Amino acid sequence: MSNILIVEDEAIIRTALRKLLERHKYTVNEASSVKEATTKYKLTNFELIISDLRLPGGPGTDLIQLAGDIPVLIMTSYASLRSAVDSMRMGAVDYIAKPFDHDEMLASVRRAIGKANAAAKALSKSKSSSQAIAGMIGNSQVMKTLYNRIHKVAPTDATVLVHGETGTGKELAAKAIHQESPRAQNPLISVNCAAIPETLIESELFGHEKGAFTGADSHREGLIAAADGGTLFLDEIGELPLEAQARLLRVLQEGEVRPIGSIESQKVDVRLVAATHRDLRKLSDEGRFRQDLYFRINVLQLNLPPLRERGKDVVALAEHMLGRYCESFKKPLLRLSPEAIQAITTYTWPGNVREMENAIQRSVILCEDESEISHDLLGIDLDLVEIDDPTDLKIIQSTLQARKPSQEPAEDLSLEDYFQRFVLEHQDTMSETELARKLGVSRKCLWERRQRLGIPRKKANQQAAK
Incomplete structure (x- = not known):
């Protein structure tokens, strides 16, 4: 049975609403002002607070901050777009104009309590499994889901494919997987497949014998062998040449690597974490990525959300970067101006975290103010932001x-x-x-x-x- 607090200074309306809710099996308490509500009751004991907007001594929207996570439904006889928007801005769960329709009120109450209960259950269920990952900032639901999956996959030896747009932190996810795995005491070898020339990639990964090709003046151990007992992170695996893909597939299937120019293979125990911003399934259909390798590495997939889908994480991330760069450049702790916050939360950040980091770093270096970062220093042209479709x-x-x-x-x-x-x-x-x-x-x-x-x-x- 849900417990509801009504805060209304008009006794007739307060009584009518109480009777309506009690007829539908809700437990109801009453108060005539914000002050009475906060002194007479502990607001966190209620599942919903229904308050008039205009109350003696202070507006009902004051309860939104005082109640914390408890949803507050605002009602008022002064129905207008302005009061609706003001309530929304303060964080009201819903807005109803008086005289209210009984069915509408009951529907709003059920909806508000249902959402609050679902959120509480989800938080309780994921509390232990969605703890933040070292180096990753964010508390949005998409990030909690990501943390949860990392915690689940890390202790295993399963191959992981990390997918995400450029700048979303794919290498951070790979490091987290390695650090939470039984292999944490062994090396994590990171390789950017797009940064190594195609003629050298096989030699870098698999090693080579002396005299295997022009310039091979000595025996060289490959990066795969160097990762023995640990984790191999192949960033931008979609850029790997087809010949190297065939060799990599053998490493994964047989657990052994053969250096270029050698007739003997050596056993290796390597866990693979691969990352890409490209659609490997589409590339394999086009013959640009080996289909057998795709199915081999696509055991568990982690999808890193772009910055534009992370809600309030955007501001938290920007403020974290701001503090870090202020300390690094030995500047006083700056804050983001209101206009800068609006720019940061409105911009779509196509370069994601990396683009934001560059913008914050640049603004700290150029800032001549000793208190705040202005919108102009971020270099965001909001007029260029258009919808994609x-x-x-x-x-x-x-x-x-x-x-x-x-x-x-x-x-x-x-x-x-x-x-x-x-x-x-x-x-x-x-x-x-x-x-x-x-x-x-x-x-x-x-x-x-x-x-x-x-x-x-x-x-x-x-x-x-x-």
Whole structure:
């Protein structure tokens, strides 16, 4: 049975809402102000708080911060887009205008409690298995899932294929797998297959005998043999020549390596972690990557999320880098200006973590202010950010038009309806800055809400704006 706190200064409304909820088997407590709620009750004992927006002594949105992770549903008789957006910006789980519809209220209550319970169960289940990985910053759900998979695969000897865009930290994942494995005391040999000339790659990996080819003046042990007992990390394995792929397949199948020019093979015990930003399945279908090798290395796959899909991790990562570079360059601890945070959270970061690291490093070096990093120093041109597939926007717009009447929205539209309708109707003629200003939110908040509602960003049509 769920425990709900109602914070409402009008006794009639408070009593009516209490009776409605009690009829549906909820346990209900009451308070007439934020002060009474916080002094009379421990807010964390409730599964949901329903509060009026305007209360004596302080607004109901104050409860959002005071309640921590407990969801707060805001209701008010002063229904407007502004109050809806303000509640959203503060972190309200939902917004309902008074006089509220009973069915709508009950649906909102069930939805809020259901989401909170599901989040709590997921957190409890993954708490022990999603501990952060050394060197990897982020607490978003996609990163917790990644940590969980690394913890599971690391203790085994299974071959791992790490897939991710450039700059997402594939080598960090490989290091984490090695450090958490029984092989941690043995070497981790990292090889960037794209950085070694094609004529030398086989010699580097498998070694060679003296006189095996021109310039082979002595016997040389290959990197695979050097990784014996440990882990071999082949970065950008999709760039490996087909001949080298055939030799690598034999190493994986037979557990032995034969240097170039030798007639004898030597046994090796090597765990392979491979990484690529390319689609190896597609390359194998095109004959540019051995299909048998692809199936051999694709035992367990780790997908590293791009920075644009990591939500609030973006700011946490930027602040971590900022602190590290301030210390490295012996500068006072700087902070990111509000405009810089908006730029960081709105930009799509095609170069991912590596691109962000370059931007933060550059801004720290060039910063002449002793307190904060400005937007300009980051070098982010937000006007260049466009949606990848314009057809996505057309689908959303056509769906909205089919669902919505042409007249102005009713005052009891949900928070999502307010936001979605306004953004879709005006984003063709307004920039992100103008949209955020009209909605009364920061660009960061606008970006986060777009992500949640699945509204892709589209560059403003400047001609239409004129």
